[in-house]
Amino acid sequence: MSTIDVLIVGAGPTGLVLALWLQRLGINFRIIDQGSSPAQNSRALVVHARILELYRQIDMADELLSHGYKLPATNVWVNGQHCARIPLGEFGTGMTPYPFLLIIPQDKHEEILEKRLNSLGVFVERRTKLEGFSDSGSGISATLVSEDDGIESTCESTYIAGCDGAHSAVRHTMGAKYEGETYAPVFYIADVETEEQESPFYNGEGHLTFADNSFNLIIPLAQERRIRLVGTTIPKDNDQPIDQSDPPPELTLESVLPNIKKTSGIEIKNTNWFSAYRCHHRVAENFRKGRTFLVGDAAHIHSPVGGQGMNTGIMDAINLAWKLASVIKQPSMSEESKNKLLDSYQSERRSFALSVVGATDHGFTVLTSPGFFAHMLRTWIIPYLAPIVTRFQSTRAEIFRRGSQLVCSYRDSPINQPYNNGGAIQPGDRLPWAETEISDNFSTLTGISWQMHVYGEGLEPSDLAKWCREKNVKLAIFKWESRHGQVGLKKHAAYLLRPDHYVAGIFDRDVESECLDAR
Structure with missing residues (x-):
């Protein structure tokens, strides 16, 4: 065998x-x-x-x-009233080649x-x-x-x-x-086709609707008039612990339609899929x-x-x-x-x-708690504060970094090479994306391999090239441009990249053979 x-x-x-x-x-x-x-x-x-x-x-x-479909915006509704429109579009402009939410x-x-x-x-x-x-x-x-x-x-x-x-x-x-817990609210998800009619919910954008202690999320799919419905039903004993082995209450699309119509008024033509379950963390x-x-x-x-x-x-x-x-x-x-x-x-x-x-x-x-403070967050703070704070580029960038998983970093990883110099980028961070007039620094990240990126000419090219050949590391040298500095990269520094594009080590002067010990 x-x-x-x-x-x-x-x-x-x-x-x-x-x-x-x-x-x-x-x-x-x-x-x-x-x-x-x-x-x-x-x-x-x-x-x-x-x-x-x-x-x-x-x-x-x-x-x-x-x-796929790039979601252009999301809207917030409270008790049937439109409260906010938050444009998503190119929310992550300047941070990634893909500055959007793909459905x-x-x-x-x-x-x-x-x-x-x-x-x-x-x-x-x-x-x-x-x-x-x-x-x-x-x-x-x-x-x-x-x-x-x-x-x-x-x-x-x-x-x-x-x-x-x-x-x-x-x-x-x-x-x-x-280890973890089970949530009391019962989640339901449905993919439905809607009747052709004039409605603000059929505009190709996302919609988050609040009513009482429940919510509905409406997400457009690529097909015309096909949408994803997500929502919750909150039992009266929401604060009671849930036994994971207990099945969720029986739910059908018909049983939740009154709540859906209350918040959005949409008319459903066909249901392609419906599922109800309790969430866990x-x-x-x-x-x-x-x-x-x-x-x-x-x-x-x-x-x-x-x-x-x-x-x-x-x-x-x-x-x-x-x-x-x-x-x-x-x-x-x-x-x-x-x-x-x-x-x-x-x-x-x-x-x-x-x-x-x-x-x-x-x-x-x-989104689901029945308490007064949570109710205030859903019906007043989120709908009216969100469009204000998202006007600022710094807020949009932080939201995008967290939501898109660009925020993921391994600075405490045991396989990072020690680096005592300061700087915005540290070992364990994702290599920041830098678009220049010619191309971008991700253009070399094809194939699954270790790479060395050099920004500027601070290291002796012949010695570095020899070292990379010996270690089977692909070498890419970029002419220094201001955009590199804007995203946190250092001039005349070499960045050793893991096969998943995270920085394993940073070398300002000499590249020593120990830098690949983590491999």
Whole structure:
């Protein structure tokens, strides 16, 4: 029986992205999924700028853009009255090549990912269930069951990645606690087609409507007159703890239509999908145990406020992919170095997951709490204050940085190279985007590899080029322009970039061989 490098369990967006990156890095893997087909409904809708930057790395960003919709604005309504319009458009201008919010249904997103994976000769093994696995310390032995004929088989792998969602079998076998709470409000999501009529809610923009203690979010999809409805119903015992095992109250679209019509008055022609569920905010106590890794919803789950869940999972997958590839392709690397690099997956991604869960928990609480203060926030402070504060570019930039995940930083990562000089950019930060008259500094970030960016000519070119050749690091030297300084880059400095575009080290003068020890 042959041994593969990685067994990927779960073929949602997170598992598919992990598979794509591992394939590009030359890693031998299998990807299995218990379902019989890809997603058949829209589920997650938003793809943020940071994900598009990383998709550009493998020439996938333009394809998503061709199928998506850039949300131009969002509106706020209270008890049927229009209170504010907040233009989103190019909210992140000057910060990224993708300064907008892209709407693309998850089923289409998954179709694009899987089609790309298939074009590379890799196919998802569907209707295949992970029955269990063991970690011997030197490898993983997993038992797989075909749901077509019930036949068991054994898969030997070096590592296993659980991308199998909130009810993860990998996490259960791993024994990691999934700590957090369940929200009392019941969420419902529907994709509907509307009647053709004159209405301010059919203008291609987003709409957030408040009435009493509930809210509705209306998001336009690319298809004409097709929209996503998101809302809550808040039980009277909202302050009581919820048993996770209790099923949510039975909800149908018909039962929530009165609330929808009260807040927006929209008329629904067809319903393509309706789902009701309780939201959770939970983070696994460990993202790694030995040769086992948790990725995406298997590691963290939270409310859909801000559209962060799928994007966070995709970032997990890319972070893990290059680290697994590094240790697999460098067998001479010491066990200490391997563990340091693989442990950094947990330290970097769990810390970010906790911050995302905290932020979305706060947002969800504001949107759904029945108390007087929360009611005042929804009906007075948010509708009237939001359009005022978003007039300022600094406020818009901060909102975009946080919402688009450009804010993600790993300054405390154990694999950063020490850097004692000051500056806006530090090891662990995302490389800032700088557009110049000729091009931009992301133009070299094609392929998945380490790179050295030099801004100016402060380092001896011949010595630096030799060092980069010896270390198999791609070298890019940029003529200094004022725009580089405006985004925080230093003149005459060299920036060592990880394969996921984060700064691993900054070198103002001499580049020493130790700068790649983290690899």
